[in-house]
Amino acid sequence: MDIDEDIKTTENLVLSLRQRHNALIPAANAPPEILCSIFAYHPVKVKRFTTISRPHTWLAILRVCSRWRNTYISTPTLWSDPGAVWLPEMKDYSEVVLERARGAPTDIEFYFADGLSSYRVKLPTALLEAVSWLRTLRVTGQLDTLSKIFRVLNDAPAPLLETLEFNLASDEYDKGHDLRRCRLFGGVAPALKILSLRNCMFAWDWSLLNAPTITELDIKGHSHGPRSTLEELLSVLSNLPRLEYLRLRNCLPDIMHRVAYVQDNRVELQKLAHFELVSNSPFALYAVAAHIRAPTSTNFILHCANFSLAGQHEVDTLHYEVLFEALQSHVFMDGATRQNRVPREGIVLDKHLVVRGSNEDILPCESAMEFGVMRYHEQDDLDAPFDFVRRKQTWEVFVGLTLSWEAGFEPNVAYNLRAQLVAATFGVFLNIAPLTALQAVFVAGDIFRDPAMFAVVFHKAKNVQALTLSADGALEALSGLVDVHNPLGDHLLFPSLKRLCICARPAHEVLSDGNTAFTHLRAMLRRRRDADQDAVDGLRMLDRLGLFHSEMPDAHVQRLGRLVTHGSVDLVTAEDDLDPEEVA
Incomplete structure (x- = not known):
């Protein structure tokens, strides 16, 4: 009992001494290291879009006195991002x-x-x-x-x-x-x-x-x-020898006719990694692109936006020919002609092709065609054909062309005229690449709504190993893979195909020929299974079939799985596709 009383007496004495000390030396005069220890309970946390409804505690500390303010400001550890x-x-x-x-x-x-x-x-x-x-x-x-x-x-x-x-x-x-x-x-x-x-x-x-x-x-x-003149723009770019990224939108010269290429005016940007031009004039795109020489490793992208077709009733071939010439100026050696075109060494056009439509039933608001390489974060094999089933993929564009129209832009222009321009432009665009060497194709949207057109475009793509078809008109391409009315006919597309992925379409969807997507899939897989696997340049049995966010009864899935080498279908639902880190 005496010990407890002694402890109590000692505590009271210490408290009394602290009170007397604080009365003589205010807390404001405490040593900086002690103040910083106290202030550390309320550090500055600089965050973007922070809503300030009331003063932060650390801000109130700054307003006590000049000494506290100076101590707080001069202590880097209290600031998460001082700059x-x-x-x-x-x-x-x-x-x-x-x-x-x-x-x-x-x-x-x-x-x-x-x-x-x-x-x-x-x-x-x-x-x-x-x-x-x-x-x-x-x-x-x-x-x-x-x-x-x-x-x-x-x-x-x-x-x-x-x-x-x-x-x-x-x-x-x-x-x-x-x-x-x-x-x-x-x-x-x-x-x-x-x-x-x-x-x-x-x-x-x-x-x-x-x-x-x-x-x-x-x-x-x-x-x-x-708007600048072509000479002014080229003069500016010639003064930027370190340029690595160039993106010009709605600021190209006003050029409404084909400008002659002058080799002496060409600007070489040796460090350029990304080159992107956006204009509503294909002639302006050609004039600028033809006079800039970028490395073959550059992401070379042209975007013709809101191209005017008012008052026209048919597609003028000059419209898409000049876009092709703009791309040709980058892909081929100088002096290239239709009869003599030698690709520049290092241009990658034989890996992967992505074709994206607008998925619009009324207007083709945006369509793009791009040659590039799909890379996977989880694998070292960067040349493996993509199947769009695996997570963590990056798409690197080497050469791309986009056509787009904003909603409501010249509504008097007929839908079929725009569709014809898109089809004709991309049809010419494919001429820059050796389709016989292409490894993988991804098609989404309404560009190849016509199965016959799909077959005409890709009949030379004999070495494609991976094919992904996604959404709306692209699914019609299934009927271009095999004629269900004559499954043993000579109409063969992608004989080397190993992986096929169908995205975002139900199996019971009725295609333009009256058959369902499931009917076409089954007919195609049977044809490949029953083909002579040892024949030169013949059909090969499919290794993998992926259904990505596509509805299909379990019975259908099992029947299709027996027709591929893997023995089952790769099903990827919306829930399966979520990143575990994001879910957590």
Whole structure:
């Protein structure tokens, strides 16, 4: 009992001494290491799109006194990302964050959801001081909120700036923000690597566009913006020797006729890895593509968007011939003709082909055809034909062509005219590749709704080992694989086929010839099973059959499984396809 009383007396004495100590030395004067230990319970967590409903605890700490503020700001361990500032989500404490990042490379992003709302931010004077150590600046939002930002940035040196992005909201009535009137960073950014401009008014002689350090250039021109001449555009690109990524949308020269190719004007971009052009003029696409020489390993993509067919009643062959010539300029050696075309060494056109339609019953809003390589994260065999059943795949495009129309664009244009243009363009596009060497094909959408067309296009593809058919019209291609009315006929497609995958269609679906998808599958598999497996260039029994999100009764699945070497069908449902990590 005496021991307990002694302990109690000692505790009271210690408490009394602590109270007297705190009365003489306030907590505000505690050593920095003690304060930091206390502050560590409330670290700064910089997150994108953080909603601020009330001040954070760490922000309240900063407002106690200057000593606490200085201690907190000068302790890096209390900050998850000292060089990141997002406005207006962080508008209440942006000045503090900028002060913490002083001298360190800083990433700043302004996001304005509505220029007329409370998101109008009074930029702190600290922002002007921070320009000298800016590493990344991204501005997204309304046009009428940007005047203060540009006033702060004009003539302010930015020696560390590596990324500059302007993504401005715009519509057909906006005049766009005119960058030609700005002297951002005094027109000098010696470390600039990434430049992205969207819906801005600019001139191609703008000083920042000519920064020789740029490695990535992504421009989406404003609908009312001035267009450059071909010579101006080529002049800018010739000054970017380090360029690795080039994407130009709605900013190509206004060219409405075929421009003669001038070899002396060609620009060579030796480090370019991605080349993408988007325009509504096939002639502009040809003019630019033909005058740029990219490495054979480049992802070379042309996109003809909202191509006007108003007033036309038939497809003009010049429309798709000029697109073919634009692709040909990259694929073949200089001086190539239809009779003498030698592919450039390193062009990959014999691996995999992807054909994507719009899956639209009314309008073909977007269709694409791409040659490339499907790569798997879980396997080292990068040359294995793809079957679109395995997870974690990446599609690397080497040469691609896309045709698209926005909803409501020239509704008076007949559907069949657009469909004819798509079919004719892709039919010519396939001429650039040796289909006899193609290893795998993926077809989705309505491009090959006609089975006869499917058979004509792919009758030379004798070495295709994997075929994936997905959705709507592509399923009609099944009737091009075998004639169910004459299963022993001479009509043979893909004799070397090993894997077939059917995606997103029920087995009882009735095709255009009146038979179901199951009927065609069974007839095709029987034909291949009963064929002479030792015959040269003859049919081969299918190794694997995959049904990907496709409805089929168990009895049908078992019957089809007995017709493939594997002995069963690979069923992949929506639940099976979920990534276990995402589910967890």
